Amino acid sequence: MGNPNPNLTHEDEKSLQDELLIPILLGDRVIKLAQGADSSKLDYSELANKVQLLCESLRSVLRLVTATPSVNLNDRPIRRIAADVTKNLERALALVRKCRKHGGVLRHVFSITSAADFRKVWNLLENSNGDMLWLLSVFDSKGTNLSLPPIASIDPILAWVWTYIYTLQLGQVRDRAEAATALGSIAVDNDRNKVIIMEQGGIVPLLKLLKEVASPEAQVEAANTLVIVATKQERVVRFIVDCLGVPTIVQVLGDTSASMRVRVAVANLVSTMAAQDDVAKEELVRANVHRPLVSLLSMDTVLPDPMLQGGRTSIHSLVLNLSSSGESSSHLVNSDGSGRGGSNRREREREREVENAGLRNEIKVSCAKALWKISIGCLLSCKKVTETKGLLCLAKIIESESGELQFNCLMAVMEIAAVAESNADLRRVAFKPNTTAAKAVLDQLLRVVREGSDPALQIPAIKSIGSLARNFSGNIPHILSPLVARLGNRDADVAIEAAIALGKFVCPDNYNRVDHSKAILERNGLPKLMTMLHLNDRAQMHGLKLLCYLALNVGNSKVLEDERALNTLEKLARPVLAQHPDLRELFAKAIHHLTLYQPGAQLHRQPLGL
Incomplete structure (x- = not known):
C-alpha cells in the first residue's frame, strides 16, 4: 500500500523542496532569456515580471516548508500546484526560445503567432500566480481562507478539502472543529468525496484532533467525520488502521476523563470500522477495545454488596465488580499518560451525576452495538468479551432494558453464540451450563422467546439458543x-x-x-x-x-x-x-x-x- 502516513518524512520533505526548486530554477532561466531580448521588449518585460512574481511566491512557500518541519504540512496541494506551475513555466521557456530564434526577415512572419502565444502563456502564468497566492493566503489565514484557486476551477471540492485539511493542521482548536464538521458535510452521501479526503491527507489530522482532550467538541466532530468518511469505504477503514489510528481510538474510548459525547462518537467509529473490515476488527480486538466497551455498558449498575448475600456470588454482584474494575483500571493511565488522583476522580463523579440520562443511554447503545460488530465471526473477540464477564453484563441489560439497547445486546450474544457453535472450546468455556454467565444469558434468551412479541428481538434470541444446541443434555424441556x-x-x-x-x-x-x-x-x-x-x-x-x-x-x-x-x-x-x-x-x-x-x-x- 505504501506509506499510509501523509505527514512528511525527512526524505519526503527533501523531495518536496526539490519539487519547489525545479520551477524556481526554471523561472530564473525564463527571466534571464526574456530580459536579454532585443525586440518586443514590452512583451518580454511583462512576461519576465509575471515569472518574477511567481518565483517569489515559490520561494515563500519553500521557506515556509523548510522553516516549519514540525507542522507536518499536508504536501499534496503544494505538489499539485508546483507541478502545474512547472508545466506552465516550461511553456513560457519554449515560447521565449522560439521567438528569439526567428529574427530578420522571418520576424514579421512569426509576430502574429507570437502575440497569440504570448497571450496564452500570460494567462497560464496568471493562473499559476493565483494558485500560489491562494496557497500562501491559506497558510497565512491558518486555513480559514475559503476562496477557490484557479487550479480548482473544474473541481472546487478539491480546493475546499485542501483548505479544511490545512485548517485541521494550522488552525485554532475551534477552527479545527469547524473544519472537521465541514469535511463531514462534504463526505455525506458522496463516496467520491470520501476517497478524496483520504487521498488528500485528511485522515491523520482528524485522528490528531480526536486526541485533543482540551476540546471535547473538537473530539466529537473529528470522530463523527471519521465515521462519515469511513462508512461504506473499506479502503478508508484500512487506511485508518495503517495510520495507527486504532491505538488512538481505544485510548480515547477508555479515557474516563473524556466527555460522554466523545465516547459515544468513538464507540460509533468502532462499530463502523469493525463492520466493514476484518483487519480493522482484529486490530481493535488486539488493542483490547472490549474493555472500555464493557465497562461503559455496565456503568450504571448499582447493586447490593455481595457480602450481604450469604457469600453467594450473583449475576448482579459480578456485573457490579466488572463495572468497578473496568473503571479503576482505565482511570490509572489517561491520554496524557499521567495518573489521576482522588480529587480528579471525585470531580469526574460529580460531572457524571449531571450527565443527561439520555446521553448515558446513548453511550450504552453505542457500546452494545460496537460489541456486536466486533464479535461477528471473530473468535478472539468473543473470547475476550466472555473472559471479561461481558456475557453477564449483556444478560443483565437484556433483562432490565428495552428498545435499541436490548436489541444490540441480543445481537452481540447471538454473534458470540454463532462463533461458539463452530468452536467447541469457546462453547464449553463461555456457555458451560452450570456457570453463572451461561445461566444468566440462557434465562434471558428463553424469557425473550417465551414472553416477547417483537420478532426483531425474538429472532436473535432463537438463533442464539440454536447455536448452543450441542451444549445441552437430553432432558431439557x-x-x-x-x-x-x-x-x-x-x-x-x-x-x-x-x-x-x-x-x-x-x-x-x-x-x-x-x-x-x-x-x-x-x-x-x-x-x-x-x-x-x-x-x-x-x-x-x-x-x-x-x-x-x-x-x-x-x-x-x-x-x-x-x-x-x-x-x-x-x-x-x-x-x-x-x-x-x-x-x-x-x-x-x-x-x-x-x-x-x-x-x-x-x-x-x-x-x-x-
Whole structure:
C-alpha cells in the first residue's frame, strides 16, 4: 500500500523542496532569456515580471516548508500546484526560445503567432500566480481562507478539502472543529468525496484532533467525520488502521476523563470500522477495545454488596465488580499518560451525576452495538468479551432494558453464540451450563422467546439458543418448549428461525438428537410444524429438513404416522429439491426410514425423483 502516513518524512520533505526548486530554477532561466531580448521588449518585460512574481511566491512557500518541519504540512496541494506551475513555466521557456530564434526577415512572419502565444502563456502564468497566492493566503489565514484557486476551477471540492485539511493542521482548536464538521458535510452521501479526503491527507489530522482532550467538541466532530468518511469505504477503514489510528481510538474510548459525547462518537467509529473490515476488527480486538466497551455498558449498575448475600456470588454482584474494575483500571493511565488522583476522580463523579440520562443511554447503545460488530465471526473477540464477564453484563441489560439497547445486546450474544457453535472450546468455556454467565444469558434468551412479541428481538434470541444446541443434555424441556411454541408463530420469520434452531437439536451432529426429537413430539411440535410448511417456500424448506431429522431419529413414532409425515414429505419434496438439490440424500433417507415403520407404505410409495 505504501506509506499510509501523509505527514512528511525527512526524505519526503527533501523531495518536496526539490519539487519547489525545479520551477524556481526554471523561472530564473525564463527571466534571464526574456530580459536579454532585443525586440518586443514590452512583451518580454511583462512576461519576465509575471515569472518574477511567481518565483517569489515559490520561494515563500519553500521557506515556509523548510522553516516549519514540525507542522507536518499536508504536501499534496503544494505538489499539485508546483507541478502545474512547472508545466506552465516550461511553456513560457519554449515560447521565449522560439521567438528569439526567428529574427530578420522571418520576424514579421512569426509576430502574429507570437502575440497569440504570448497571450496564452500570460494567462497560464496568471493562473499559476493565483494558485500560489491562494496557497500562501491559506497558510497565512491558518486555513480559514475559503476562496477557490484557479487550479480548482473544474473541481472546487478539491480546493475546499485542501483548505479544511490545512485548517485541521494550522488552525485554532475551534477552527479545527469547524473544519472537521465541514469535511463531514462534504463526505455525506458522496463516496467520491470520501476517497478524496483520504487521498488528500485528511485522515491523520482528524485522528490528531480526536486526541485533543482540551476540546471535547473538537473530539466529537473529528470522530463523527471519521465515521462519515469511513462508512461504506473499506479502503478508508484500512487506511485508518495503517495510520495507527486504532491505538488512538481505544485510548480515547477508555479515557474516563473524556466527555460522554466523545465516547459515544468513538464507540460509533468502532462499530463502523469493525463492520466493514476484518483487519480493522482484529486490530481493535488486539488493542483490547472490549474493555472500555464493557465497562461503559455496565456503568450504571448499582447493586447490593455481595457480602450481604450469604457469600453467594450473583449475576448482579459480578456485573457490579466488572463495572468497578473496568473503571479503576482505565482511570490509572489517561491520554496524557499521567495518573489521576482522588480529587480528579471525585470531580469526574460529580460531572457524571449531571450527565443527561439520555446521553448515558446513548453511550450504552453505542457500546452494545460496537460489541456486536466486533464479535461477528471473530473468535478472539468473543473470547475476550466472555473472559471479561461481558456475557453477564449483556444478560443483565437484556433483562432490565428495552428498545435499541436490548436489541444490540441480543445481537452481540447471538454473534458470540454463532462463533461458539463452530468452536467447541469457546462453547464449553463461555456457555458451560452450570456457570453463572451461561445461566444468566440462557434465562434471558428463553424469557425473550417465551414472553416477547417483537420478532426483531425474538429472532436473535432463537438463533442464539440454536447455536448452543450441542451444549445441552437430553432432558431439557424448559429449553425446547419455547422453541416448539414458536413453530406456530404468526410471524413467518420467527417460525422459520424456530425450525432452524430445533433442527440443530435433532441433526446428526447432535449426540442427544433422539431425546430432543422425542421431546419435540411430546410437546405437540409436529402439528405446528405441519402448519408451518405452508407459510412460504423458505418455511417449507427448513420445515422439511426438521421433519426429515425427526423421521430419522424417531421414525417409529405413532405421531408421525397420525400426522401423515410420509405423505407430506413425498408431496412437498419435489418442489423443494428443484431449488435445493443438495437435500436429495436427506429426503431420500427420511422417506425410506418412514416406510419401514408404516404398514402398507411401501406398496403405494413412488420413487423420489424429479
